[in-house]
Amino acid sequence: MTIFQKILDGEIPAHVVYEDERVLAFRDIHPAAPVHVLIIPRKPLIDVRAAEEEDALLLGHMILVSREVARREGVLESGYRLVINNGTDAGQEVFHLHLHVMGGARLGGLAG
Ligand code: DGP
DSSP states (O other): OOHHHHHHTTSSOOOEEEEOSSEEEEEOSSOSSSEEEEEEESSOOOSGGGOOGGGHHHHHHHHHHHHHHHHHHTOTTTOEEEEOOOSGGGTOOSSSOOEEEEESSOOOOSOO
């Protein structure tokens, strides 16, 4: 079981920013920007590669939820970045799909 599943199950705490019946959004424990929130599906998909066509609405919902997360975190107007890491070369550490929402400062280039 992943650490994010434990957060979904309420076994470990998280600073929840937004939730609905399909997703949970909480602050990243190691923020890479002044605002850094992770949006995860309640459905335990490993990453985008594991998604099926039937998950298209869920993936779209995650992206649209980022607007409400950004609004609540105060960066809707200033802008924010969305990132999904998929697998080893992307540096994925937690194998439960998550959408990074980062903002609150001028962010650097994409190369890590
Ligand atoms: P990624 O490299 O895309 O797999 O990013 C995983 C992120 O998850 C990383 O930025 C740190 C964050 N993270 C890991 N463990 C925890 C945790 O227990 N709580 C919270 N809130 N975030 C976590």
